[in-house]
Amino acid sequence: MDNNTNRNTPAQLRLTCATCGGHFRIITPTKLGNYALFCPHCKARIKLRMTPKTKNDVLVKPRLVEPVLGEPLKVKDKVYVIRRRAIVFRPYKAICPDCGSDIALLPKQAGKLLTAKCKNCQSMILYKAVENPDNNIPPGSVI
Ligand SMILES: [Zn+2]
Ligand SMILES: [Zn+2]
Structure with a gap:
């Protein structure tokens, strides 16, 4: 051989x-x-x-379904922040800067720091949401 x-x-x-x-x-x-x-x-x-x-x-398959909220900026290891504000009860996603996975974001509260975690590598995304300017969603609705 x-x-x-x-x-x-x-x-x-x-x-x-x-x-x-x-x-x-x-x-x-x-x-x-x-x-x-x-x-x-x-x-x-x-x-x-x-x-x-x-x-x-x-x-x-392509990965884009929900709009990407914004670019995650590094805060420290495995922790990122997105500066663009989400609108409450609208689905968004972030793309994990560490592994490329989609991270689903569903903001349920305005004005608070929200977190979402990558299911693949546990990186954390921090973001904030504002009230829906249309105000179509009745308060207290469960989504
Ligand atoms: Zn192609
Ligand atoms: Zn990840």
Whole structure:
């Protein structure tokens, strides 16, 4: 046997972009969890969830559903603040600066410092909300 047949090249994973249908390859992540990617064809932001079942030609979907509230600014390790104010009872999300996962933000109270945690890596996002200027939501409604 030739020694050069030792496979030192990392395994690759072939992905299919759900937005544009394009195919591309990445180095197969060795750890399970969420990964933030860009489609090289259409530049869509993509979230790849690596599980033991992830295999070639997995369809990767774009990550944007809710509006991104704003850019998280670092306060200290694993703690970030978003300066832009949310509007109460409107769903937003933040993109975790540490792992690229979506962090759901649902502000339920105005004027208070609110926190949300990344489910993937436990980074913390701090933000504040203001009252809905439309004032459509009756006080005390549970969402
Ligand atoms: Zn694409
Ligand atoms: Zn994270």
